[in-house]
Amino acid sequence: MLTQTGEYALRAMVYMARKPGEGFCGVKEIAASTGVPANYLAKILQQLARSKVLDSQKGFGGGFRLNRPREEITLFDVIDPLERVEKFDQCVLGQRLCNDQVACPLHETWKAIRGQYLGSLHSTTLQDIADFRSKAELLDPKFTAPALSKR
Amino acid sequence: MLTQTGEYALRAMVYMARKPGEGFCGVKEIAASTGVPANYLAKILQQLARSKVLDSQKGFGGGFRLNRPREEITLFDVIDPLERVEKFDQCVLGQRLCNDQVACPLHETWKAIRGQYLGSLHSTTLQDIADFRSKAELLDPKFTAPALSKR
DNA sequence: AGCGAAACGGACCTGATTATCCTATTGTCG
DNA sequence: CGACAATAGGATAATCAGGTCCGTTTCGCT
Structure with missing residues (x-):
């Protein structure tokens, strides 16, 4: 569903998105x-820095941080530079010709699956994730400890 | 989304499902x-035979054929033996504890994506695919000739 | 029985992904 | 300025999916 690299990237981005403050995060910390x-x-974050999702800063106190406000970074922005998402557009059955008119038997099924997947990646932002509270957190004050404000 | 192996398996199964008659199909033909x-x-079909989706027959005139009626074989039955679908149940962010009560920030998003994906695999049978006709086929009689034949 | 066609099974090759290590570069602080 | 902290980036190793090859087994046919 997601490569190891993509999953690692997501973990790191979620960590940074949920961390309060604006400073740089060191790789070791993440x-x-x-x-x-x-x-x-480190390699993954370097790639994300190159693709303009992260800023990086060398030297003492350096590290990585989000390049834009949380609500402007989608999951797609994170995954896209690291995986070959283009492959999704190709026919699953390998037919040269496969579109809405002349389709392979799986065209509609696969189109729906792919659409749902990409749609979620595009519509979910780091803000959404940072704001997330599990049911247990909402019910039990103890879980609210690592408190974030906003919204 | 799907490994190469899974895609190959799907192509072969679709071919067999759409082929009329009950006989065995040789690997070379497929x-x-x-x-x-x-x-x-050949390796892939052997695995599918071991996992009881296909019958195989050695010797002259041998090959592979569906083990059950088309409508009783789902896409999931085909993919499952070949990919580690269990991985889907694990938390995307690698949290040890991640369920509907105590969830990681991506739990709901990922659950929806995964659910849609698995749901489609489970509900689509080879019968559905064998019956499929593209719009062009439905409109233009030329397309109604058995589209898959080569050799 | 003997031949050839086919799946079966194991060994092996290859390239991409994942992971580690080392050195260079760049920044902060005393 | 000099020491130190931290990323950047190149080289390399380990692992695995994808793919090939070959010998063995099992069958149908004559």
Whole structure:
């Protein structure tokens, strides 16, 4: 469904989105919190910095941070630079000709699945995720400890 | 979305489902019609035979055929033995604890995506696919000739 | 029985993905 | 300025999916 790399990227982005404040996060800090191999995570974050989703800062106190407000970064923005999403547009059965008029037997089924998937990635922002509270958190004040404000 | 192996399997199964008659199909025949590498396809079909979706028959005139009526084989039955679908049940963000009560921030989003995907796989049968006719086929009698034949 | 057609099974090759390590570069602070 | 902290980036290793090859087994046919 998602490559390992994509999943790691998502974990890191969620971590940064939920962290209060504007400062840079070090790779080690993110790696420790998300359980992603630090060296590999560094590579992934470098890619995301190159694709303008993150800012990076070398030197003491440096690290990575979101390049834009949370609500302007979608899951798609995170996944897209790391996986070959274009493959989704190709016919599942490998037919050269497969569109809404001349379709392979799976065309409609697959179109629906793909549409739902991409739609979710496009419509879900890091803001949505940062705001998320599980049922347990909503019911039990203890869970509200790592408090965020806003909205 | 789907591994190469899963896609190949789907192509072969669709071919067999759409082919009239009850006889065995040889690997070479299927490979030629679907564009899947013959040797690799053989491995895939062997796996499907082991997982009771296909019957196989050695020797002259042998090959593979569906083990059950078309309408009793779902896309899930085809994909499941070949990919690690269990991975879908694990939390995308790698949290040890992630369920409807105590959830990770992506739990609901991912649950919806996964549900749509698995739902389609479970509810679509080879019968549905075999019956499928594209708009062009329905409108233009030329297309109603058995579209899949080569050799 | 003997031959050829076909699946079966194991060994092996290959390239992409995942992961690690080392050095260079860049920034902060004393 | 010099020491240190942190990313950048290149080289390399490990793992795995995808793919090939070949010998064996099993069957149908003559």
